Amino acid sequence: xxxRAIAALRGIYGERLKTSLEDRICYSYDATGQExxxxxxxxxVSADEIRRTVLLANEHxxxxxxxxxxxxFSGGSLPVRGGVVLSTERMDRILSIDTENLVAVVxxxxxxxxxxxxxxxxxxxxxxxxxxxxxxxxxxNLAECAGGMCAVKYGxxxxxxxxxxxxxxxxxxxxxxxxxxxxxxxxxLTRMLVGSEGTLGIITKATLRLIPxxxxxxxxxxxxxxxxxxxxAVAGIVEARIIPCAMELMDRTAIECVRAIADxxxxxxxxxxxxxxxxxxxxxxxxxxDRVEAACSRFGATEVRRAADAEGRxxxxxxxxxxxxxxxxxxxxxxxxxxxxxxxxxxxMYAFLSELAARKGLRIxxxxxxxxxxxxxxxxxxxxxxxxxxxxxxxxxxxxxxxxDLGGTISGEHGVGIAKAPFLEMEVGPLxxxxxxxxKACFDPNNILNPxxxxxxxxAVRP
Amino acid sequence: MKDKxxxxxxxxxxxxxxxRTVCTLYPERKAEISVARGKIALLDAARKxxxxxxxxxxxxxxxxxxxxRCERACPNQVLVEEIIMKGRADIADRIGISAWKQVLxxxxxxxxxxxxxxxxAAAAAQKLLAKKIPTGSGLHYRFPDKYGLSGRTxxxxxxxxxxxxxxxxxxxxxxxxxxxxxxxxxxxPQVGRxxxxxxxxxxxxxxxxRDAACCGLPxxxxxxxxxxxxxxxxNVRRLRAAEPRRIVFPCGSCLLMFKRNLFxxxxxxxxxxxxxxxxxxxxxxxxxxxxxxGVVSRLPDPPEDEAAGEIGYHDPCHLSGTLGKGSExxxxxxxxxxxxxxxxxxADLCCGYGGTFNIRDYSTSARIGENKVSLAAKGGTAVIxxxxxxxxxxxxxxxxxxxxxxxxxxIAELVFRAxxxx
Numbered sequence: 001x002x003x004r005a006i007a008a009l010r011g012i013y014g015e016r017l018k019t020s021l022e023d024r025i026c027y028s029y030d031a032t033g034q035e036x037x038x039x040x041x042x043x044x045v046s047a048d049e050i051r052r053t054v055l056l057a058n059e060h061x062x063x064x065x066x067x068x069x070x071x072x073f074s075g076g077s078l079p080v081r082g083g084v085v086l087s088t089e090r091m092d093r094i095l096s097i098d099t100e101n102l103v104a105v106v107x108x109x110x111x112x113x114x115x116x117x118x119x120x121x122x123x124x125x126x127x128x129x130x131x132x133x134x135x136x137x138x139x140x141n142l143a144e145c146a147g148g149m150c151a152v153k154y155g156x157x158x159x160x161x162x163x164x165x166x167x168x169x170x171x172x173x174x175x176x177x178x179x180x181x182x183x184x185x186x187x188x189l190t191r192m193l194v195g196s197e198g199t200l201g202i203i204t205k206a207t208l209r210l211i212p213x214x215x216x217x218x219x220x221x222x223x224x225x226x227x228x229x230x231x232x233a234v235a236g237i238v239e240a241r242i243i244p245c246a247m248e249l250m251d252r253t254a255i256e257c258v259r260a261i262a263d264x265x266x267x268x269x270x271x272x273x274x275x276x277x278x279x280x281x282x283x284x285x286x287x288x289x290d291r292v293e294a295a296c297s298r299f300g301a302t303e304v305r306r307a308a309d310a311e312g313r314x315x316x317x318x319x320x321x322x323x324x325x326x327x328x329x330x331x332x333x334x335x336x337x338x339x340x341x342x343x344x345x346x347x348x349m350y351a352f353l354s355e356l357a358a359r360k361g362l363r364i365x366x367x368x369x370x371x372x373x374x375x376x377x378x379x380x381x382x383x384x385x386x387x388x389x390x391x392x393x394x395x396x397x398x399x400x401x402x403x404x405d406l407g408g409t410i411s412g413e414h415g416v417g418i419a420k421a422p423f424l425e426m427e428v429g430p431l432x433x434x435x436x437x438x439x440k441a442c443f444d445p446n447n448i449l450n451p452x453x454x455x456x457x458x459x460a461v462r463p
Numbered sequence: 464m465k466d467k468x469x470x471x472x473x474x475x476x477x478x479x480x481x482x483r484t485v486c487t488l489y490p491e492r493k494a495e496i497s498v499a500r501g502k503i504a505l506l507d508a509a510r511k512x513x514x515x516x517x518x519x520x521x522x523x524x525x526x527x528x529x530x531x532r533c534e535r536a537c538p539n540q541v542l543v544e545e546i547i548m549k550g551r552a553d554i555a556d557r558i559g560i561s562a563w564k565q566v567l568x569x570x571x572x573x574x575x576x577x578x579x580x581x582x583x584a585a586a587a588a589q590k591l592l593a594k595k596i597p598t599g600s601g602l603h604y605r606f607p608d609k610y611g612l613s614g615r616t617x618x619x620x621x622x623x624x625x626x627x628x629x630x631x632x633x634x635x636x637x638x639x640x641x642x643x644x645x646x647x648x649x650x651x652p653q654v655g656r657x658x659x660x661x662x663x664x665x666x667x668x669x670x671x672x673r674d675a676a677c678c679g680l681p682x683x684x685x686x687x688x689x690x691x692x693x694x695x696x697x698n699v700r701r702l703r704a705a706e707p708r709r710i711v712f713p714c715g716s717c718l719l720m721f722k723r724n725l726f727x728x729x730x731x732x733x734x735x736x737x738x739x740x741x742x743x744x745x746x747x748x749x750x751x752x753x754x755x756x757g758v759v760s761r762l763p764d765p766p767e768d769e770a771a772g773e774i775g776y777h778d779p780c781h782l783s784g785t786l787g788k789g790s791e792x793x794x795x796x797x798x799x800x801x802x803x804x805x806x807x808x809x810a811d812l813c814c815g816y817g818g819t820f821n822i823r824d825y826s827t828s829a830r831i832g833e834n835k836v837s838l839a840a841k842g843g844t845a846v847i848x849x850x851x852x853x854x855x856x857x858x859x860x861x862x863x864x865x866x867x868x869x870x871x872x873x874i875a876e877l878v879f880r881a882x883x884x885x
Contacts (some may be wrong), residue, residue: 018494020519021508021514021516021519022496022505022514022519022522022523023494023496025501025504025505025508025513025514026494026495026496026501026504027495028506029478029500029503031477031478031479031480031524033477033478035504036639043493043494068484069480070480070495071479071480087494089493089494090493091612111484115715132480134477134481135480135481135483135484136480160584175572201570258538321538322538324479324538325477325481325537325538325539326538326539328475328477328539329539334477357665
């Protein structure tokens with residue numbers, strides 16, 4: 001970025017534009033562990049500042065990279081081509097919670113858990129619950145279409161968005177969607193923006209759908225000898241017409257990495273565990289929990305435990321949320337994928353993953369949202385062994401191919417970013433890529449917004 | 464910089480962002496540079512030579528209260544406190560530390576005599592410069608803005624410290640030894656005295672560690688490892704020679720120094736390591752001693768007429784958090800004041816003191832501290848009891864600023880008062 005562009009940005013932000021190396025380093029990373037240094041970091045407090053930023057970017061041709069809390073796993077918020085990181089963390093107001101229409105209107109920097117807590121005080125529920133919910137933001141959740149544990153029953157971020165306000169790559173300010181349950185006027189631009197990874201527009205306000213908060217919940221932890229057994233239990237529970245609000249699978253290594261945190265005793269010979277939660281009216285919850293327990297035992301569970309109270313439940317969930325960072329104990333470098341296959345194909349996928357790990361001589365840790373078929377496959381490598389790295393890259397490609405063959409998708413909730421850009425075409429085909437690129441050109445003709453993401457070989461910001 | 468050690472520690476951070484949820488400073492700054500993840504990235508950049516502006520990196524590292532909340536929340540158990548202190552020290556080795564800190568940490572703090580002289584000089588200056596204001600916790604002096612002191616208040620400094628007021632033969636020998644700490648000796652001698660007298664109620668002989676050096680924490684957190692090492696070496700030698708059975712700390716921060724930071728300064732292989740292990744193993748917190756030594760059973764029943772729930776306990780970050788000693792003080796309070804004790808709002812929020820942080824950025828420190836005490840006062844707490852010298856200094860200042868009726872005391876003062884009712 002040239003000095004005139006910086007000076008012009010300074011005109012918008014004043015002290016809220018940071019250009020010191022120290023401030024830029026602190027906005028160069030996300031949870032992928034990769035680093036790309038931006039030319040500046042701005043902290044907008046209004047949609048108008050964002051609009052003026054994008055107009056300036058078109059004038060001076062610099063990239064604008066929107067960022068929530070920088071907790072993503074696909075590199076969505078990394079400034080891979082430099083430019084200005086636009087951090088929405090100071091736009092963090094909940095503007096309204098409408099208990100009559102069950103709608104919340106929020107700014108993008110609201111932390112997901114804050115919203116969940118605030119609506120809960122009014123007896124309402126905003127279901128999406130990515131593992132980073134205590135610190136990730138709604139803006140980032142919308143841009144990546146974050147999922148979470150309860151997707152199996154309640155769906156993902158996109159299922160709770162009614163409307164958006166956003167600044168497009170042109171600097172135009174658009175309002176999309178509705179404030180109502182229904183709405184079919186024109187193309188669904190709301191869903192177009194959700195999951196677009198900040199490449200089409202920067203979300204400045206969101207109208208979100210709420211539902212009544214479930215009255216109660218029960219949490220169970222079931223231990224199995226093998227991953228395939230647990231995977232069969234998952235399909236079996238759903239076949240028994242129970243939809244738990246979460247069915248989380250943890251393999252042996254994942255359990256080992258976090259058991260100390262929750263002081264967890266694990267039965268001898270455990271190869272896999274399922275964390276299952278059912279929710280709803282109190283009387284049906286205990287009945288469903290009984291049925292889940294019975295189903296687990298039928299599919300070979302060696303032990304099933306039930307959390308006694310809210311504290312016990314939170315302990316189990318803390319255990320689950322800690323897995324992702326804690327598996328670093330296995331090996332320092334994590335290649336983290338989040339494939340999804342139809343639930344019925346899970347046992348097949350698990351068998352394939354064990355065979356692959358053995359064949360390639362790799363340590364693979366599997367955990368995740370088995371209830372919706374979403375598995376976090378983590379290939380843990382030392383990072384110092386070139387041959388190991390090559391084997392891991394080969395394994396990733398095989399995993400993706402198998403996923404697509406089984407009718408699944410290569411990313412359930414992390415997004416493409418830079419991490420999965422090489423595999424985009426494998427899933428959506430050349431025509432799919434072409435249509436997406438045409439849409440991108442329509443929203444952001446000068447390639448200002450988050451360049452270098454989703455598409456592999458894409459020109460730099462247009463001169 | 465000592466690359467290997469630091470890279471081993473920082474390498475454990477996976478940049479997940481959990482530290483953002485608990486950082487005391489993040490709500491004030493609203494920027495990554497305030498949280499552990501950012502500081503770790505900065506240290507790595509400095510270590511690898513990608514950022515050679517060490518003054519700027521040191522400035523960023525200084526902007527931390529060392530409350531340790533991030534460390535306790537971290538799913539990877541990254542040793543953030545250790546990383547920040549090591550980083551500050553490694554950079555200080557390269558760029559030096561400020562002159563006033565050199566004099567204070569290098570010359571005054573390790574020497575009991577010089578500390579006495581410094582207190583006397585400060586007490587005189589206080590009477591000249593500052594204005595008297597009465598508060599619930601006793602007389603305070605408010606400094607005018609013009610000396611760069613931003614209107615802060617300090618308690619009236621006594622003419623004589625606690626140790627200096629002991630008789631020549633008093634508290635010379637005993638199986639339990641009181642490590643009173645600089646602040647409870649020189650600034651709040653009534654706390655030192657209350658701790659001493661209440662410990663004696665155990666029936667044990669209690670010695671006061673008279674020729675203590677400063678615990679070394681202020682130097683340590685400022686990156687002055689040389690001075691910190693001098694303090695702990697002096698203390699370890701003298702304590703080992705005195706051969707107490709137990710060493711009791713009314714201040715959680717001093718205790719942290721002896722329980723944890725000691726081994727960063729005197730690691731395995733250091734000639735004093737065995738002595739340090741011996742000493743550290745005998746160190747304990749005041750409340751733990753009061754419970755274990757039977758003092759609680761000598762307490763009279765708490766009076767019925769006291770206002771229920773008016774006394775709260777503030778968790779010092781180092782004592783309750785890092786050292787995990789939160790329940791002992793509460794148990795002592797329950798036994799001492801009965802139903803007057805109740806959990807206060809925001810008990811485990813950091814008071815915002817952070818030692819030298821309070822000096823470098825008083826306005827932020829004060830905002831965090833005012834929030835803390837106001838929250839407690841709004842919840843109905845009239846007396847905040849705690850067990851750390853820094854927290855007491857800070858919260859008394861904050862009470863003087865926001866709610867002069869609010870009292871801030873050390874738990875030992877309450878125990879001593881209850882014992883005197885017998």
